[in-house]
Amino acid sequence: MKLLKQVYYFLIYTNLLIAGAAIAQSALTYLFFGAPFDYPIMMIEGTATLLLYNFSMLLSKPRNPQKSVYKRTRWIFKNEWLLWLNSGVGFIVLLYAAYHIHLYSLFFLIGIGMMSVAYSVPIIPYNGKWVGFRQLPGMKIFHIALVWTLSSVCLPVFEMHLDGVAVDLHLFQTLFVLKFIFLLICTLPFDIRDIQQDSYYHLKTIPNMIGANRAILLCYTLLVAHSSVVLLSAIQLKVQIGILTTNLLIGVVLKQVVFRNANRYHYAFLLDFALIAQFFIVYLFYKIQ
Template identity: 50%
Template sequence: MVHSNLLIALAAVAQCALTYMILNLPVDPYILVIEGTTTLLLYNLSLYLSMPREPQKSPFQRTRWIGRNMWLFWTLSILAAIGTFYALLHIHLMTFFFLGMVGGVSLAYSVPLVRIRGQWSSMRQVPGLKVFYIAMVWSLSSVGLPVIELFANGTAIDWYMANYLGIVKIVFLVLCTLPFDIRDYDQDRLYNLKTVPTLLGKENAIKLSFGIGVLHLLLIIGSPYALIVKYGMVLTTALILVLFQYVIFAKQKHYHHVYLLDFALILQWLLVLFFSYVM
């Protein structure tokens, strides 16, 4: 499930559903479908473009797993494409254009669409940008997409709360994404990717991860959202910091446990949902 990108697609759906809860807006199931299927497609595209010619000889477990299961890779991609097409038939034209803009920004991460120093490159090659770029795209899709669809259909939007949530999500996604770059330090050096850890070093990147966690806690505590939202989000971030200290970044570093952070994206929604029922 982890290697197939299904987990990250479910995490995207959970984060989108959380937006509806936090802003107290009606859920649109077609937007949730689009969020999940497009996330799966984009992550599969990024994975496919980075696949070596002989994946079975790769030193990385995930690459070897994908190489052995290409039938599953293509099956899921085709099903996601069909689901995306069906859901697109049920959204407002304004949302369609917004989604196209987000899709273009997303593709620019993996596909060489911009010229950098006279050469066509992807945004992935911009030094230190990767983790923040991914977080921005996630915020645009998980917050911007549902908000734009509701606005286009005449729903009143509290733009201060929506924009504040967009910022909070960016910080949270950086918190959950940076440890993946720390884990991939050796691989990114091999591919000459200038990520935050390769620029700052592993230890400084780990310190930065804890600092981002503290910043996220402060943003939640000072947010205009209901207490049930604050309880769920604060508890999630606190658990992530504990995970950093005692598992992922412990003395014997367990970077293979970094996939727990994908579960944290789902857990955040589940905890807010839990507190909404018990309080």
């Protein structure tokens, strides 16, 4: 159990967990369309996510990291060499994978990257000063969900189109909506957990604006809405079963673990594991004949 806990924290602190989630979510897109995995695209998803999250960490480095109240911050900058090491490896892999995709997909990827950077870099005028998207009232989770949907759905589909694969437009639209809602579900608990911290930094997130209890209710409502769209959509039955099974498990984890232990900072990261678990559960049902 101790080893499992250490691995859990290591994956969180090094951003390898969120990078794995990006790979899993892009791989899920290929299952939706019944298409073979495009490994260069999946490699790009993982490494680009790793680099962006590492960049965000470095950008927000406090003056005295070891005096931070957050264990994660203390660990990361105590082992900063590891942050630079996985960034270097990730950058090399990203360059290799980028060489194997279409040029237009590369331009599209750069556009997504610019949107991601705009999350924290002040490029938007608001109330007489320049801010990033995270500082705009209520925009934080929607910006994250949109960027992830563009990268894990639109980029793979765009590359499939450039490869000459016939893409079902209705299925693409359905997947876009499902992914956007699902990412809201997996992102909102983090803002509920950080409600006091965000208030301190004057960030007007959804939980700050409507209160923690209503935000929790919103999370369950989104889970029901997501399940309803799955049931009403024309996607393959085995994919439907896989997604609904994942939603059920997420509902249990939210109720029994995440929202019941809101003061446990790292419990919310189980939602990052949910992004990976969703792929493996769908894949398992997908392979069942």
